Amino acid sequence: xxxxxxxxxxxxxxxxxxxxxxxxxxxxxxxxxxxxxxxxxxxxxxxxxxxxxxxxxxxxxxxxxxxxxxxxxxxxxxxxxxxxxxxxxxxxxxxx
Amino acid sequence: xxxxxxxxxxxxxxxxxxxxxxxxxxxxxxxxxxxxxxxxxxxxxxxxxxxxxxxxxxxxxxxxxxxxxxxxxxxxxxxxxxxxxxxxxxxxxxxxxxxxxxxxxxxxxxxxxxxxxxxxxxxxxxxxxxxxxxxxxxxxxxxxx
Numbered sequence: 001x002x003x004x005x006x007x008x009x010x011x012x013x014x015x016x017x018x019x020x021x022x023x024x025x026x027x028x029x030x031x032x033x034x035x036x037x038x039x040x041x042x043x044x045x046x047x048x049x050x051x052x053x054x055x056x057x058x059x060x061x062x063x064x065x066x067x068x069x070x071x072x073x074x075x076x077x078x079x080x081x082x083x084x085x086x087x088x089x090x091x092x093x094x095x096x
Numbered sequence: 097x098x099x100x101x102x103x104x105x106x107x108x109x110x111x112x113x114x115x116x117x118x119x120x121x122x123x124x125x126x127x128x129x130x131x132x133x134x135x136x137x138x139x140x141x142x143x144x145x146x147x148x149x150x151x152x153x154x155x156x157x158x159x160x161x162x163x164x165x166x167x168x169x170x171x172x173x174x175x176x177x178x179x180x181x182x183x184x185x186x187x188x189x190x191x192x193x194x195x196x197x198x199x200x201x202x203x204x205x206x207x208x209x210x211x212x213x214x215x216x217x218x219x220x221x222x223x224x225x226x227x228x229x230x231x232x233x234x235x236x237x238x239x240x241x
Contacts, residue, residue: 005166008176009199010210018170055197057159064159082163085199088147090121090154091183 002079004034013041027058028071029082038042045083057066076088098133098231100203100219106140107235110122110145110207111214113142118212120151123181125165126203127174135177135203136236141165154193155181178203178219185210190228197220203231 006014009075014020015038024030031052035042047053051071058065059082065073075081106126115154124142129134143165147156157179162230169176179202183189188206198204198221208215219227 005163005170007162007166007199008169009201012201059159059163062160062163082159082166084159084162084198087123087157087162087179088155088197089149089181089194089204090191091186091192 002075004081007083007085014038027073057084100231101136101234101236103138105139110139114207115212118209119184121155121182123155126178128177145229164185180205181240182209183209190220
């Protein structure tokens, strides 16, 4: 079965579960299965239009699903799917 | 106020990284244990600032570095507890850019680097209202290996 790695900051919505296993054939179906099992996670990952939130990236292995067909990307038995939150920031004003 | 215990070897890595990358912002991950609210950072792992553009004022961590950090934590029985970054020539106070994509649970450690030297260090966590709350940083100097 494929594995979905839950990012640490979102594990409070998955009863501290770090890895979710699934035999769904696509990213979309796998994530739907995940958020159906853990409904509190849904709003953290999916926006009001039913799409992945813009600040969450999904990778299969080391590849962004945007280059693999998006949410319709297929996943195999040994794939590791990662939900990746944006990590960014910086100082607020110009240095000059 | 919450407390973050920062082992000295982790602090030294963060401080050296901030000085080395000055005048650019540096960034990295923080690992350790959080047991019943007692949070101890035992390791700091530097990563490349992947921000395209002016790295003196912005940082970004590449997705593949994030994946490696989560896997590292899982494989080493650690918790990924947060992120550090530097504010060159600025105080260690989170900006609106830091807040925009901040996550719950994570500690956001910021070091102020002035003229290449670490001036001070502070840490922040997102609260339930979606704003940053400071947590006390206690450096544990007895953890040197």
